[in-house]
Amino acid sequence: xxxxxxxxxxxxxxxxxxxxxxxxxxxxxxxxxxxxxxxxxxxxxxxxxxxxxxxxxxxxxxxxxxxxxxxxxxxxxxxxxxxxxxxxxxxxxxxxxxxxxxxxxxxxxxxxxxx
Numbered sequence: 001x002x003x004x005x006x007x008x009x010x011x012x013x014x015x016x017x018x019x020x021x022x023x024x025x026x027x028x029x030x031x032x033x034x035x036x037x038x039x040x041x042x043x044x045x046x047x048x049x050x051x052x053x054x055x056x057x058x059x060x061x062x063x064x065x066x067x068x069x070x071x072x073x074x075x076x077x078x079x080x081x082x083x084x085x086x087x088x089x090x091x092x093x094x095x096x097x098x099x100x101x102x103x104x105x106x107x108x109x110x111x112x113x114x115x
Contacts, residue, residue, distance in 0.1 A: 015084060034095060
């Protein structure tokens with residue numbers, strides 16, 4: 001069983017920054033790829049980025065150069081640093097872990113980019 005808890009969302013002006021955190025329970029954290037998704041007002045869930053157990057990252061084109069993922073395996077936590085935020089980044093952000101054939105999701109954290 002894996003539990004994921006996100007934090008760090010909020011309201012920010014365009015051009016601002018936020019850092020999201022996702023704390024995971026379970027000893028297998030360091031072995032799995034962690035992913036960030038977001039679901040905007042259109043209710044479509046979009047893959048934002050992923051971070052492998054060795055720290056390698058991939059990102060959606062829409063956030064490349066602005067978002068940076070990292071992980072601290074000792075703390076069972078992944079982070080998403082979001083810079084130069086735009087109104088179209090407004091969404092609920094979720095972290096995800098695929099363990100075997102089971103997808104685990106956090107509860108989500110709201111990010112609103114607005115002036």
